[in-house]
Amino acid sequence: MVRVVAQAILAAALVGTLTLGQQTKLQAIECPFPEGQDVASETKCAEYTACEWTDGRCHMVSNDVGGYVVDGEAQDTGRGFKVNLKKADASVTMFGGDVTDLVFEVIYHENYHLQVKIYDQVNARYEVPLPLNLPAEAETEPLYSVGVSGNGEPFHFNVNRNSNGNTIFRSEGPLTFEDQFIQLHTELMSTYLYGFGENTHTSFRQVFEPRTTFPIFARDQPVGTDPMNEYGHHPYYMVMEDGLGNSHSVLLHNSNAMEYSTFLLDDGTPTLTLRTIGGIIDLHFFLGPDPEDLNLQYANMVGTPAMPTYWSLGFHLSRWGYNSTDGVRAARERMKSMGIPQDVQTCDIDYMDRQRDFTYDPVNWGDMPDLITELHNDNIKVTLILDPALVIDFDNYAPAARGKESDVFIKWSEPSLVPSDQEPGTDDYMVGYVWPDTKTIFPDFLKPETKTWWTNELKLFHDALQYDAIWIDMNEPANFGTNMDKPWNWPEGEDPWSLKCPENKWDSPPYPTMMIRVGDNQSKRISDHTICMSGNQTDGTKTYLHYDVHSLYGLTETIATFNGLTEVIPNKRPVVLSRSTFPGSGKYAVHWLGDNKADWKQMHMSIIGMFDFNMFGLPMVGADVCGFFDEPDLEMCARWMQVGAFYPFSRNHNTMGTADQDPGVWPEVGEISREVLTLRYKYLPFLYALFHKSHMHGNSVIRPLLNEFPADIPARDVDDQFLWGSGLMVAPVITQGATSRDVYFPQGLWYDLVYAKLVATGPTTQTVSAPLEIIPVYVRGGYILPYQVPALNTVESRKNPFGLTVALDELMIALGEIFWDDGEVLEHVMSESYMSKLAYYQEELTMSVMHGQDAVAGINLETIDILGFPKDAQRISVNGADIPSSGWRYDADASLLSIYISVPLADDLNVKIYYDNGL
Numbered sequence: 001m002v003r004v005v006a007q008a009i010l011a012a013a014l015v016g017t018l019t020l021g022q023q024t025k026l027q028a029i030e031c032p033f034p035e036g037q038d039v040a041s042e043t044k045c046a047e048y049t050a051c052e053w054t055d056g057r058c059h060m061v062s063n064d065v066g067g068y069v070v071d072g073e074a075q076d077t078g079r080g081f082k083v084n085l086k087k088a089d090a091s092v093t094m095f096g097g098d099v100t101d102l103v104f105e106v107i108y109h110e111n112y113h114l115q116v117k118i119y120d121q122v123n124a125r126y127e128v129p130l131p132l133n134l135p136a137e138a139e140t141e142p143l144y145s146v147g148v149s150g151n152g153e154p155f156h157f158n159v160n161r162n163s164n165g166n167t168i169f170r171s172e173g174p175l176t177f178e179d180q181f182i183q184l185h186t187e188l189m190s191t192y193l194y195g196f197g198e199n200t201h202t203s204f205r206q207v208f209e210p211r212t213t214f215p216i217f218a219r220d221q222p223v224g225t226d227p228m229n230e231y232g233h234h235p236y237y238m239v240m241e242d243g244l245g246n247s248h249s250v251l252l253h254n255s256n257a258m259e260y261s262t263f264l265l266d267d268g269t270p271t272l273t274l275r276t277i278g279g280i281i282d283l284h285f286f287l288g289p290d291p292e293d294l295n296l297q298y299a300n301m302v303g304t305p306a307m308p309t310y311w312s313l314g315f316h317l318s319r320w321g322y323n324s325t326d327g328v329r330a331a332r333e334r335m336k337s338m339g340i341p342q343d344v345q346t347c348d349i350d351y352m353d354r355q356r357d358f359t360y361d362p363v364n365w366g367d368m369p370d371l372i373t374e375l376h377n378d379n380i381k382v383t384l385i386l387d388p389a390l391v392i393d394f395d396n397y398a399p400a401a402r403g404k405e406s407d408v409f410i411k412w413s414e415p416s417l418v419p420s421d422q423e424p425g426t427d428d429y430m431v432g433y434v435w436p437d438t439k440t441i442f443p444d445f446l447k448p449e450t451k452t453w454w455t456n457e458l459k460l461f462h463d464a465l466q467y468d469a470i471w472i473d474m475n476e477p478a479n480f481g482t483n484m485d486k487p488w489n490w491p492e493g494e495d496p497w498s499l500k501c502p503e504n505k506w507d508s509p510p511y512p513t514m515m516i517r518v519g520d521n522q523s524k525r526i527s528d529h530t531i532c533m534s535g536n537q538t539d540g541t542k543t544y545l546h547y548d549v550h551s552l553y554g555l556t557e558t559i560a561t562f563n564g565l566t567e568v569i570p571n572k573r574p575v576v577l578s579r580s581t582f583p584g585s586g587k588y589a590v591h592w593l594g595d596n597k598a599d600w601k602q603m604h605m606s607i608i609g610m611f612d613f614n615m616f617g618l619p620m621v622g623a624d625v626c627g628f629f630d631e632p633d634l635e636m637c638a639r640w641m642q643v644g645a646f647y648p649f650s651r652n653h654n655t656m657g658t659a660d661q662d663p664g665v666w667p668e669v670g671e672i673s674r675e676v677l678t679l680r681y682k683y684l685p686f687l688y689a690l691f692h693k694s695h696m697h698g699n700s701v702i703r704p705l706l707n708e709f710p711a712d713i714p715a716r717d718v719d720d721q722f723l724w725g726s727g728l729m730v731a732p733v734i735t736q737g738a739t740s741r742d743v744y745f746p747q748g749l750w751y752d753l754v755y756a757k758l759v760a761t762g763p764t765t766q767t768v769s770a771p772l773e774i775i776p777v778y779v780r781g782g783y784i785l786p787y788q789v790p791a792l793n794t795v796e797s798r799k800n801p802f803g804l805t806v807a808l809d810e811l812m813i814a815l816g817e818i819f820w821d822d823g824e825v826l827e828h829v830m831s832e833s834y835m836s837k838l839a840y841y842q843e844e845l846t847m848s849v850m851h852g853q854d855a856v857a858g859i860n861l862e863t864i865d866i867l868g869f870p871k872d873a874q875r876i877s878v879n880g881a882d883i884p885s886s887g888w889r890y891d892a893d894a895s896l897l898s899i900y901i902s903v904p905l906a907d908d909l910n911v912k913i914y915y916d917n918g919l
Contacts, residue, residue: 026265040058041058048093049091061092063155063156063175064154066088067154068087068177069085069155070084071151072151079138080138082103082105084101087099088174094511095510096179099120099123102120106148110297112297113297114159114285114287115134118175126544129549130582132253143287144285158171166189177281180511182276182278185271188270189240193208194238196216197612198229198233199214200223204608212227212261213260215257217233217515218233218551218580219231219529220476220529222595222596224519232616233551233580238615240706244711245710245711247293248288248294249286250286252283254279254280255549257277259513277513295614295698296697298617299617299694305694306586307695309575309824310823312344313684313688314681316344317335320348320655323350323364324364328345332378334662334670338664340674341677341792341793342380342792344469344651346651347383347384354437355435357387372466378793380793381468383467383470385471387474388557389478392423394425408447410536411427412534415428417532430442432482433490443557445557447537447540458561458564458567459567471577472557472576475578482499482500482525484522507547554578561576561588562574571825576589576590584617585616594624596623596627598630598637603623610647619691619702620648621648622644624653624654626641628653628654628655631661632661638669639775641673642676645677645680646724648701672772682787682788682790686785686786704718707723721743727785729777730775731777733775742765742766743768744762745766745778748782749868750779751807753779760778780807783815784804784805784814785805785807786818801863801902802818804845804864812840812868816837820905831851832852834905834906835852836848845909848908853906859906861904862903863901867895871917872897873888873914874914879910899911
């Protein structure tokens with residue numbers, strides 16, 4: 001308790017009474033209007049007692065008037081402390097429904113992890129009902145300290161880093177806590193702010209000038225370049241605090257509709273506003289101090305990413321618009337004739353009978369079981385799409401009938417809300433309309449009975465079609481034409497109809513956030529493109545409004561599908577591709593970045609999206625290569641195939657009504673795709689090892705340069721290059737007509753991965769040649785990348801010999817590792833998996849096998865390429881025995897020493913190189 005009291009007193013001393021200058025700078029904290037800031041005027045401002053008009057700006061009133069005051073002394077909770085807060089002036093409000101009495105609670109977790117909650121002292125409010133991995137006891141040497149105002153003072157709190165005193169969170173202005181409007185402001189240590197999603201930002205680093213606001217709420221919204229909310233919900237951000245790279249991150253664990261604003265106070269201080277329209281404030285702080293530390297710490301709480309199957313790291317081919325099994329066969333033949341690697345064939349909703357889940361079209365796709373057999377015989381896996389909405393044709397559609405029998409669908413929250421034109425037999429279910437030509441209902445995946453029913457439907461479907469993976473789309477959930485006269489695809493000749501949401505506090509909240517004004521929001525309501533917020537869902541214990549749990553829908557469907565597949569395909573890792581995500585989705589899901597279009601800017605944005613989702617703990621991510629909407633030309637598709645070859649999830653996909661764009665369509669694109677995908681397949685063992693680290697510890701797979709070089713200021717703004725782990729850097733060409741590009745090389749030696757030549761000693765920027773057939777890819781000195789002789793699919797490549805790319809640093813040192821298992825077993829047992837540590841030091845390469853020799857039985861290591869080797873060798877020994885001079889080759893121009901051996905991967909290895917080093 002001594003520590004808590006000391007913190008509280010310190011904070012009180014720091015707060016005090018604001019000077020006139022301090023009050024003036026806070027006038028940048030604007031009053032948000034439901035209609036948007038364009039309506040700002042002195043008259044409009046006067047409608048809200050929490051707002052004040054000064055010098056042409058409508059801003060929040062001062063903290064001592066519009067916020068809360070500390071009401072009593074800090075209380076020790078045994079795990080932290082809490083203080084009570086009271087509304088300073090009950091007459092000051094934005095939209096009414098202010099919570100008069102609050103609790104500010106600090107909870108200590110790991111030394112690097114702190115939780116701060118602000119909630120109603122009297123009435124329980126909604127909190128996210130999904131568990132987090134939290135320690136049973138607090139660790140005892142925290143990296144942080146927390147201060148809060150003293151008794152009777154206007155409420156303010158701050159979080160500091162103990163090692164250097166950096167203030168990583170300092171609340172500014174008034175806290176607003178109303179029933180449907182919660183707002184909190186904080187100063188930031190710098191403008192190096194990253195994260196937040198899923199929304200469209202065109203740079204990885206967030207923008208503060210001009211003021212920028214983004215919404216967050218799961219929504220069926222195609223990718224664009226304007227600030228708008230898309231498919232997932234991730235209120236998680238990172239700030240780089242100083243020149244040394246000290247970094248922290250924060251999660252607002254809240255699933256209600258929200259938005260955030262970034263702006264500068266009048267004195268230039270970068271500031272962040274967080275707004276949500278429900279729940280509580282539940283902040284989790286992570287202290288790093290490095291960006292990559294934050295990935296591990298965050299993943300430790302929300303769950304480390306799933307270990308992907310090896311075959312899912314291969315290339316996926318897909319489209320909506322094959323139109324028949326023959327369309328799939330034609331695309332597959334183009335791939336084979338061009339020799340382009342492929343592991344997965346995906347089918348979109350056109351395979352279904354009238355777009356109904358768990359069916360296939362008996363006419364155009366009547367031989368689909370035969371097609372799947374053909375693909376399997378060709379070592380190609382099959383992914384099939386499912387949407388959550390099921391048609392209400394209970395008499396003729398068994399999945400819906402079984403679902404109704406188990407009562408698995410979302411209902412209206414009260415009988416009075418059931419529409420007067422409710423279809424017979426649909427009871428109190430919420431009825432909508434999506435792709436099928438019949439009205440639909442929506443499973444409640446929070447409900448235990450729904451999970452059981454869904455697993456059974458997956459089993460029955462697998463009996464009919466032997467799929468290998470499931471793609472769950474439209475799971476925000478999406479609904480067409482909500483609140484409109486009729487959906488855009490409503491059957492011709494039928495009387496107009498649509499799902500219409502009632503005018504109540506849930507479907508028409510007082511502050512609907514900016515989402516109603518951005519993107520394709522036709523009805524200007526938060527239920528646009530989805531179902532009504534006044535629906536009810538239940539986990540069997542508690543009942544929740546869809547208003548609160550809407551953004552959890554995709555995650556709950558993902559969990560149900562993942563767990564279902566463990567029963568459908570026993571002892572194999574499930575592969576579930578989900579469009580909508582939430583913190584924790586990475587434990588179960590692969591994610592693609594949604595319905596993009598063939599556009600150069602969106603190609604660049606796909607890299608930013610990968611950075612975001614690696615931060616969010618979903619490293620198995622990628623975009624639709626060559627674009628989903630519109631049609632790419634040859635150059636764009638070639639360049640996109642190049643960058644897409646380095647997406648963790650690499651898939652070419654496009655929409656109905658457009659031309660085929662699989663890489664075999666253009667001979668030139670086919671040749672480029674063959675080369676770059678062959679390079680990907682060669683280094684899949686390295687990528688697989690990165691995913692193993694991610695699964696075990698939470699490491700990111702795709703990294704911005706700032707993760708590896710946090711003190712390198714120029715690296716913080718590089719968002720058109722990326723790293724695989726620490727050792728491989730990709731610098732794609734994402735500009736039309738370009739045949740070269742500037743590449744930033746951080747500190748160290750950098751070698752061209754393909755030509756094995758040293759090209760840069762960083763930090764430096766170089767203009768590198770990149771004609772259409774070339775994507776610049778580099779290996780960083782100090783790293784050993786394992787590789788395998790590539791093949792046309794991973795079934796064949798996994799049988800091939802291994803090799804090592806050893807890139808020496810300035811001290812002629814390099815390190816690496818190999819991880820290997822059977823590539824798909826469900827239980828990831830380390831003792832049964834192969835692991836070896838690789839090290840090159842003082843002309844000696846060692847491979848030390850840790851465990852799992854049986855996993856690599858029959859696989860040999862045959863080639864060692866040492867980049868940056870100064871001279872030809874005079875003698876080389878392998879495990880103590882000299883090899884003949886024909887066993888190596890030295891390329892003096894490239895400074896490349898290639899050694900040819902044949903040693904079982906299961907055995908320890910020692911390679912010594914003797915040469916004239918002039919000593």
